[in-house]
Amino acid sequence: MQDYLKQICTAGEWDDVQITTSLLASLVGVSPSTSSEMIRKLAAVGMVTHRPYGAVALTDAGRSVALRMMRRHRLVETYLVAELGYTWDEVHDEAEVLEHAISDLMLSRIDAKLGHPTRDPHGDPIPDADGVVQRPDARRLSLLEPGESGIIARISDEDPEMLRYFDELAVALDRPVTVLRRLPFGAGTAIALHGPSEVTVDMGDLATRAIWVTRA
Structure with missing residues:
Protein backbone atom coordinates (compact mmCIF):
# COMPACT_ATOMS: atom_id res chain seq x y z
CA MET A 1 0.00 0.00 0.00
CA GLN A 2 2.84 2.38 0.83
CA ASP A 3 4.43 1.84 -2.59
CA TYR A 4 1.16 2.56 -4.39
CA LEU A 5 0.50 5.73 -2.42
CA LYS A 6 4.05 6.96 -3.01
CA GLN A 7 3.79 6.29 -6.74
CA ILE A 8 0.49 8.17 -7.00
CA CYS A 9 2.07 11.15 -5.26
CA THR A 10 5.33 11.18 -7.21
CA ALA A 11 3.69 10.57 -10.61
CA GLY A 12 1.89 13.89 -10.35
CA GLU A 13 4.66 15.80 -8.60
CA TRP A 14 6.32 17.33 -11.67
CA ASP A 15 3.70 16.76 -14.33
CA ASP A 16 -0.02 17.37 -14.49
CA VAL A 17 -1.03 13.82 -15.34
CA GLN A 18 -4.15 11.78 -14.76
CA ILE A 19 -3.29 8.84 -12.52
CA THR A 20 -5.21 5.83 -13.81
CA THR A 21 -5.09 2.23 -12.65
CA SER A 22 -3.28 1.23 -15.85
CA LEU A 23 -0.63 3.94 -15.40
CA LEU A 24 -0.23 2.94 -11.78
CA ALA A 25 0.18 -0.71 -12.79
CA SER A 26 3.00 0.31 -15.12
CA LEU A 27 4.71 2.42 -12.47
CA VAL A 28 4.53 -0.23 -9.76
CA GLY A 29 5.29 -3.09 -12.14
CA VAL A 30 2.16 -5.19 -11.72
CA SER A 31 -0.76 -6.25 -13.89
CA PRO A 32 -3.74 -3.89 -14.35
CA SER A 33 -5.97 -6.32 -12.45
CA THR A 34 -3.57 -6.33 -9.48
CA SER A 35 -3.45 -2.54 -9.57
CA SER A 36 -7.26 -2.30 -9.67
CA GLU A 37 -7.58 -4.61 -6.69
CA MET A 38 -5.12 -2.56 -4.65
CA ILE A 39 -6.93 0.67 -5.54
CA ARG A 40 -10.17 -0.85 -4.26
CA LYS A 41 -8.44 -1.75 -1.00
CA LEU A 42 -6.95 1.73 -0.65
CA ALA A 43 -10.33 3.32 -1.34
CA ALA A 44 -11.95 1.07 1.26
CA VAL A 45 -9.60 2.32 3.99
CA GLY A 46 -9.93 5.97 2.95
CA MET A 47 -6.52 6.45 1.34
CA VAL A 48 -7.68 7.25 -2.22
CA THR A 49 -10.76 8.23 -4.16
CA HIS A 50 -11.53 6.55 -7.46
CA ARG A 51 -14.43 6.23 -9.85
CA PRO A 52 -14.56 3.36 -12.38
CA ALA A 61 -4.74 10.54 4.85
CA GLY A 62 -3.28 8.92 1.74
CA ARG A 63 -1.15 11.94 0.93
CA SER A 64 0.22 11.96 4.49
CA VAL A 65 1.39 8.36 4.14
CA ALA A 66 2.78 9.03 0.65
CA LEU A 67 4.83 12.01 1.85
CA ARG A 68 6.28 9.98 4.71
CA MET A 69 7.41 7.32 2.24
CA MET A 70 8.81 9.93 -0.15
CA ARG A 71 10.78 11.39 2.76
CA ARG A 72 12.18 7.98 3.65
CA HIS A 73 13.09 7.13 0.06
CA ARG A 74 14.80 10.40 -0.71
CA LEU A 75 16.71 10.61 2.56
CA VAL A 76 18.00 7.07 2.02
CA GLU A 77 19.07 7.94 -1.55
CA THR A 78 20.88 11.03 -0.29
CA TYR A 79 22.63 9.05 2.45
CA LEU A 80 23.78 6.34 0.05
CA VAL A 81 25.37 8.92 -2.24
CA ALA A 82 26.79 11.24 0.41
CA GLU A 83 28.09 8.67 2.90
CA LEU A 84 28.44 5.29 1.18
CA GLY A 85 29.82 6.26 -2.21
CA TYR A 86 26.89 5.18 -4.36
CA THR A 87 26.39 6.95 -7.67
CA TRP A 88 23.07 8.60 -8.45
CA ASP A 89 22.14 5.91 -10.96
CA GLU A 90 22.52 3.12 -8.35
CA VAL A 91 20.45 4.34 -5.44
CA HIS A 92 16.81 4.02 -6.51
CA ASP A 93 16.42 0.25 -6.19
CA GLU A 94 18.40 0.16 -2.94
CA ALA A 95 16.20 2.88 -1.45
CA GLU A 96 13.06 1.01 -2.53
CA VAL A 97 14.10 -1.79 -0.16
CA LEU A 98 15.59 0.23 2.69
CA GLU A 99 12.75 2.74 2.95
CA HIS A 100 10.55 0.00 4.44
CA ALA A 101 13.25 -1.51 6.67
CA ILE A 102 14.72 1.35 8.68
CA SER A 103 13.19 2.64 11.90
CA ASP A 104 11.99 6.17 12.52
CA LEU A 105 14.95 6.64 14.85
CA MET A 106 17.44 5.64 12.17
CA LEU A 107 15.70 7.95 9.69
CA SER A 108 16.01 10.88 12.08
CA ARG A 109 19.70 10.07 12.63
CA ILE A 110 20.28 9.94 8.86
CA ASP A 111 18.51 13.28 8.48
CA ALA A 112 20.67 14.86 11.19
CA LYS A 113 23.88 13.31 9.84
CA LEU A 114 23.18 14.83 6.43
CA GLY A 115 22.39 18.26 7.87
CA HIS A 116 18.65 18.07 7.13
CA PRO A 117 18.86 18.17 3.32
CA THR A 118 15.95 19.57 1.32
CA ARG A 119 16.54 17.64 -1.90
CA ASP A 120 17.86 14.25 -2.98
CA PRO A 121 20.72 13.58 -5.46
CA HIS A 122 18.36 14.08 -8.40
CA GLY A 123 16.88 17.34 -7.15
CA ASP A 124 13.58 15.91 -5.95
CA PRO A 125 12.44 17.75 -2.80
CA ILE A 126 12.60 15.88 0.50
CA PRO A 127 9.44 16.44 2.57
CA ASP A 128 10.25 17.59 6.09
CA ALA A 129 9.16 15.73 9.20
CA ASP A 130 5.81 17.57 9.11
CA GLY A 131 5.15 16.62 5.48
CA VAL A 132 5.90 20.07 4.06
CA VAL A 133 7.43 19.99 0.58
CA GLN A 134 9.33 22.90 -0.94
CA ARG A 135 9.37 22.18 -4.66
CA PRO A 136 11.31 24.64 -6.82
CA ASP A 137 9.49 26.60 -9.51
CA ALA A 138 11.07 24.68 -12.37
CA ARG A 139 10.10 23.63 -15.88
CA ARG A 140 11.47 21.16 -18.37
CA LEU A 141 14.53 22.20 -20.34
CA SER A 142 12.65 21.10 -23.46
CA LEU A 143 10.21 23.99 -22.95
CA LEU A 144 12.86 26.73 -23.07
CA GLU A 145 13.14 28.72 -26.27
CA PRO A 146 16.47 29.39 -28.01
CA GLY A 147 18.29 32.10 -26.10
CA GLU A 148 16.65 31.27 -22.74
CA SER A 149 18.79 30.18 -19.81
CA GLY A 150 18.18 28.34 -16.58
CA ILE A 151 19.82 26.54 -13.68
CA ILE A 152 19.42 22.78 -13.45
CA ALA A 153 17.17 22.02 -10.50
CA ARG A 154 16.01 18.47 -11.09
CA ILE A 155 17.02 15.48 -13.23
CA SER A 156 14.66 12.54 -13.62
CA ASP A 157 15.94 9.29 -12.13
CA GLU A 158 13.55 7.17 -14.19
CA ASP A 159 16.30 5.81 -16.45
CA PRO A 160 19.67 4.90 -14.84
CA GLU A 161 21.31 4.68 -18.27
CA MET A 162 20.33 8.26 -18.98
CA LEU A 163 21.84 9.34 -15.66
CA ARG A 164 25.12 7.74 -16.70
CA TYR A 165 24.87 9.61 -20.01
CA PHE A 166 24.39 12.87 -18.11
CA ASP A 167 27.47 12.03 -16.03
CA GLU A 168 29.50 11.79 -19.22
CA LEU A 169 28.29 15.26 -20.23
CA ALA A 170 28.84 16.68 -16.73
CA VAL A 171 25.15 17.54 -16.49
CA ALA A 172 24.59 18.19 -12.78
CA LEU A 173 22.32 20.00 -10.35
CA ASP A 174 22.89 23.76 -10.08
CA ARG A 175 24.76 23.95 -13.40
CA PRO A 176 23.63 26.88 -15.60
CA VAL A 177 22.43 26.01 -19.10
CA THR A 178 21.37 27.95 -22.19
CA VAL A 179 19.31 26.72 -25.11
CA LEU A 180 21.20 27.70 -28.25
CA ARG A 181 19.06 26.41 -31.11
CA ARG A 182 16.74 23.66 -32.25
CA LEU A 183 18.46 21.16 -34.50
CA PRO A 184 16.88 20.56 -37.92
CA PHE A 185 14.50 17.71 -38.72
CA GLY A 186 13.66 17.06 -35.07
CA ALA A 187 17.22 16.01 -34.23
CA GLY A 188 17.12 17.65 -30.79
CA THR A 189 18.47 20.82 -29.22
CA ALA A 190 21.90 22.42 -28.95
CA ILE A 191 22.63 23.23 -25.30
CA ALA A 192 25.43 25.25 -23.70
CA LEU A 193 26.50 24.02 -20.27
CA HIS A 194 28.17 26.83 -18.33
CA GLY A 195 30.61 26.54 -15.48
CA PRO A 196 34.35 26.07 -14.98
CA SER A 197 34.48 24.68 -18.51
CA GLU A 198 31.93 25.74 -21.12
CA VAL A 199 30.57 22.83 -23.14
CA THR A 200 28.14 22.74 -26.06
CA VAL A 201 26.23 19.50 -26.57
CA ASP A 202 23.45 18.29 -28.83
CA MET A 203 20.69 16.64 -26.78
CA GLY A 204 17.81 14.55 -27.97
CA ASP A 205 14.26 15.30 -26.89
CA LEU A 206 14.20 12.52 -24.29
CA ALA A 207 17.22 14.04 -22.57
CA THR A 208 15.92 17.62 -22.51
CA ARG A 209 12.57 16.38 -21.17
CA ALA A 210 14.39 14.69 -18.29
CA ILE A 211 15.95 17.95 -17.04
CA TRP A 212 14.10 20.67 -15.11
CA VAL A 213 15.51 24.17 -14.71
CA THR A 214 14.74 27.27 -12.70
CA ARG A 215 15.14 30.75 -14.11
CA ALA A 216 18.73 31.90 -14.44
Whole structure:
Protein backbone atom coordinates (compact mmCIF):
# COMPACT_ATOMS: atom_id res chain seq x y z
CA MET A 1 0.00 0.00 0.00
CA GLN A 2 2.84 2.38 0.83
CA ASP A 3 4.43 1.84 -2.59
CA TYR A 4 1.16 2.56 -4.39
CA LEU A 5 0.50 5.73 -2.42
CA LYS A 6 4.05 6.96 -3.01
CA GLN A 7 3.79 6.29 -6.74
CA ILE A 8 0.49 8.17 -7.00
CA CYS A 9 2.07 11.15 -5.26
CA THR A 10 5.33 11.18 -7.21
CA ALA A 11 3.69 10.57 -10.61
CA GLY A 12 1.89 13.89 -10.35
CA GLU A 13 4.66 15.80 -8.60
CA TRP A 14 6.32 17.33 -11.67
CA ASP A 15 3.70 16.76 -14.33
CA ASP A 16 -0.02 17.37 -14.49
CA VAL A 17 -1.03 13.82 -15.34
CA GLN A 18 -4.15 11.78 -14.76
CA ILE A 19 -3.29 8.84 -12.52
CA THR A 20 -5.21 5.83 -13.81
CA THR A 21 -5.09 2.23 -12.65
CA SER A 22 -3.28 1.23 -15.85
CA LEU A 23 -0.63 3.94 -15.40
CA LEU A 24 -0.23 2.94 -11.78
CA ALA A 25 0.18 -0.71 -12.79
CA SER A 26 3.00 0.31 -15.12
CA LEU A 27 4.71 2.42 -12.47
CA VAL A 28 4.53 -0.23 -9.76
CA GLY A 29 5.29 -3.09 -12.14
CA VAL A 30 2.16 -5.19 -11.72
CA SER A 31 -0.76 -6.25 -13.89
CA PRO A 32 -3.74 -3.89 -14.35
CA SER A 33 -5.97 -6.32 -12.45
CA THR A 34 -3.57 -6.33 -9.48
CA SER A 35 -3.45 -2.54 -9.57
CA SER A 36 -7.26 -2.30 -9.67
CA GLU A 37 -7.58 -4.61 -6.69
CA MET A 38 -5.12 -2.56 -4.65
CA ILE A 39 -6.93 0.67 -5.54
CA ARG A 40 -10.17 -0.85 -4.26
CA LYS A 41 -8.44 -1.75 -1.00
CA LEU A 42 -6.95 1.73 -0.65
CA ALA A 43 -10.33 3.32 -1.34
CA ALA A 44 -11.95 1.07 1.26
CA VAL A 45 -9.60 2.32 3.99
CA GLY A 46 -9.93 5.97 2.95
CA MET A 47 -6.52 6.45 1.34
CA VAL A 48 -7.68 7.25 -2.22
CA THR A 49 -10.76 8.23 -4.16
CA HIS A 50 -11.53 6.55 -7.46
CA ARG A 51 -14.43 6.23 -9.85
CA PRO A 52 -14.56 3.36 -12.38
CA TYR A 53 -12.54 4.32 -15.48
CA GLY A 54 -11.64 7.61 -13.79
CA ALA A 55 -8.55 9.04 -12.15
CA VAL A 56 -7.14 7.96 -8.81
CA ALA A 57 -6.58 10.73 -6.26
CA LEU A 58 -5.08 10.72 -2.78
CA THR A 59 -7.15 11.68 0.23
CA ASP A 60 -5.52 13.75 2.96
CA ALA A 61 -4.74 10.54 4.85
CA GLY A 62 -3.28 8.92 1.74
CA ARG A 63 -1.15 11.94 0.93
CA SER A 64 0.22 11.96 4.49
CA VAL A 65 1.39 8.36 4.14
CA ALA A 66 2.78 9.03 0.65
CA LEU A 67 4.83 12.01 1.85
CA ARG A 68 6.28 9.98 4.71
CA MET A 69 7.41 7.32 2.24
CA MET A 70 8.81 9.93 -0.15
CA ARG A 71 10.78 11.39 2.76
CA ARG A 72 12.18 7.98 3.65
CA HIS A 73 13.09 7.13 0.06
CA ARG A 74 14.80 10.40 -0.71
CA LEU A 75 16.71 10.61 2.56
CA VAL A 76 18.00 7.07 2.02
CA GLU A 77 19.07 7.94 -1.55
CA THR A 78 20.88 11.03 -0.29
CA TYR A 79 22.63 9.05 2.45
CA LEU A 80 23.78 6.34 0.05
CA VAL A 81 25.37 8.92 -2.24
CA ALA A 82 26.79 11.24 0.41
CA GLU A 83 28.09 8.67 2.90
CA LEU A 84 28.44 5.29 1.18
CA GLY A 85 29.82 6.26 -2.21
CA TYR A 86 26.89 5.18 -4.36
CA THR A 87 26.39 6.95 -7.67
CA TRP A 88 23.07 8.60 -8.45
CA ASP A 89 22.14 5.91 -10.96
CA GLU A 90 22.52 3.12 -8.35
CA VAL A 91 20.45 4.34 -5.44
CA HIS A 92 16.81 4.02 -6.51
CA ASP A 93 16.42 0.25 -6.19
CA GLU A 94 18.40 0.16 -2.94
CA ALA A 95 16.20 2.88 -1.45
CA GLU A 96 13.06 1.01 -2.53
CA VAL A 97 14.10 -1.79 -0.16
CA LEU A 98 15.59 0.23 2.69
CA GLU A 99 12.75 2.74 2.95
CA HIS A 100 10.55 0.00 4.44
CA ALA A 101 13.25 -1.51 6.67
CA ILE A 102 14.72 1.35 8.68
CA SER A 103 13.19 2.64 11.90
CA ASP A 104 11.99 6.17 12.52
CA LEU A 105 14.95 6.64 14.85
CA MET A 106 17.44 5.64 12.17
CA LEU A 107 15.70 7.95 9.69
CA SER A 108 16.01 10.88 12.08
CA ARG A 109 19.70 10.07 12.63
CA ILE A 110 20.28 9.94 8.86
CA ASP A 111 18.51 13.28 8.48
CA ALA A 112 20.67 14.86 11.19
CA LYS A 113 23.88 13.31 9.84
CA LEU A 114 23.18 14.83 6.43
CA GLY A 115 22.39 18.26 7.87
CA HIS A 116 18.65 18.07 7.13
CA PRO A 117 18.86 18.17 3.32
CA THR A 118 15.95 19.57 1.32
CA ARG A 119 16.54 17.64 -1.90
CA ASP A 120 17.86 14.25 -2.98
CA PRO A 121 20.72 13.58 -5.46
CA HIS A 122 18.36 14.08 -8.40
CA GLY A 123 16.88 17.34 -7.15
CA ASP A 124 13.58 15.91 -5.95
CA PRO A 125 12.44 17.75 -2.80
CA ILE A 126 12.60 15.88 0.50
CA PRO A 127 9.44 16.44 2.57
CA ASP A 128 10.25 17.59 6.09
CA ALA A 129 9.16 15.73 9.20
CA ASP A 130 5.81 17.57 9.11
CA GLY A 131 5.15 16.62 5.48
CA VAL A 132 5.90 20.07 4.06
CA VAL A 133 7.43 19.99 0.58
CA GLN A 134 9.33 22.90 -0.94
CA ARG A 135 9.37 22.18 -4.66
CA PRO A 136 11.31 24.64 -6.82
CA ASP A 137 9.49 26.60 -9.51
CA ALA A 138 11.07 24.68 -12.37
CA ARG A 139 10.10 23.63 -15.88
CA ARG A 140 11.47 21.16 -18.37
CA LEU A 141 14.53 22.20 -20.34
CA SER A 142 12.65 21.10 -23.46
CA LEU A 143 10.21 23.99 -22.95
CA LEU A 144 12.86 26.73 -23.07
CA GLU A 145 13.14 28.72 -26.27
CA PRO A 146 16.47 29.39 -28.01
CA GLY A 147 18.29 32.10 -26.10
CA GLU A 148 16.65 31.27 -22.74
CA SER A 149 18.79 30.18 -19.81
CA GLY A 150 18.18 28.34 -16.58
CA ILE A 151 19.82 26.54 -13.68
CA ILE A 152 19.42 22.78 -13.45
CA ALA A 153 17.17 22.02 -10.50
CA ARG A 154 16.01 18.47 -11.09
CA ILE A 155 17.02 15.48 -13.23
CA SER A 156 14.66 12.54 -13.62
CA ASP A 157 15.94 9.29 -12.13
CA GLU A 158 13.55 7.17 -14.19
CA ASP A 159 16.30 5.81 -16.45
CA PRO A 160 19.67 4.90 -14.84
CA GLU A 161 21.31 4.68 -18.27
CA MET A 162 20.33 8.26 -18.98
CA LEU A 163 21.84 9.34 -15.66
CA ARG A 164 25.12 7.74 -16.70
CA TYR A 165 24.87 9.61 -20.01
CA PHE A 166 24.39 12.87 -18.11
CA ASP A 167 27.47 12.03 -16.03
CA GLU A 168 29.50 11.79 -19.22
CA LEU A 169 28.29 15.26 -20.23
CA ALA A 170 28.84 16.68 -16.73
CA VAL A 171 25.15 17.54 -16.49
CA ALA A 172 24.59 18.19 -12.78
CA LEU A 173 22.32 20.00 -10.35
CA ASP A 174 22.89 23.76 -10.08
CA ARG A 175 24.76 23.95 -13.40
CA PRO A 176 23.63 26.88 -15.60
CA VAL A 177 22.43 26.01 -19.10
CA THR A 178 21.37 27.95 -22.19
CA VAL A 179 19.31 26.72 -25.11
CA LEU A 180 21.20 27.70 -28.25
CA ARG A 181 19.06 26.41 -31.11
CA ARG A 182 16.74 23.66 -32.25
CA LEU A 183 18.46 21.16 -34.50
CA PRO A 184 16.88 20.56 -37.92
CA PHE A 185 14.50 17.71 -38.72
CA GLY A 186 13.66 17.06 -35.07
CA ALA A 187 17.22 16.01 -34.23
CA GLY A 188 17.12 17.65 -30.79
CA THR A 189 18.47 20.82 -29.22
CA ALA A 190 21.90 22.42 -28.95
CA ILE A 191 22.63 23.23 -25.30
CA ALA A 192 25.43 25.25 -23.70
CA LEU A 193 26.50 24.02 -20.27
CA HIS A 194 28.17 26.83 -18.33
CA GLY A 195 30.61 26.54 -15.48
CA PRO A 196 34.35 26.07 -14.98
CA SER A 197 34.48 24.68 -18.51
CA GLU A 198 31.93 25.74 -21.12
CA VAL A 199 30.57 22.83 -23.14
CA THR A 200 28.14 22.74 -26.06
CA VAL A 201 26.23 19.50 -26.57
CA ASP A 202 23.45 18.29 -28.83
CA MET A 203 20.69 16.64 -26.78
CA GLY A 204 17.81 14.55 -27.97
CA ASP A 205 14.26 15.30 -26.89
CA LEU A 206 14.20 12.52 -24.29
CA ALA A 207 17.22 14.04 -22.57
CA THR A 208 15.92 17.62 -22.51
CA ARG A 209 12.57 16.38 -21.17
CA ALA A 210 14.39 14.69 -18.29
CA ILE A 211 15.95 17.95 -17.04
CA TRP A 212 14.10 20.67 -15.11
CA VAL A 213 15.51 24.17 -14.71
CA THR A 214 14.74 27.27 -12.70
CA ARG A 215 15.14 30.75 -14.11
CA ALA A 216 18.73 31.90 -14.44
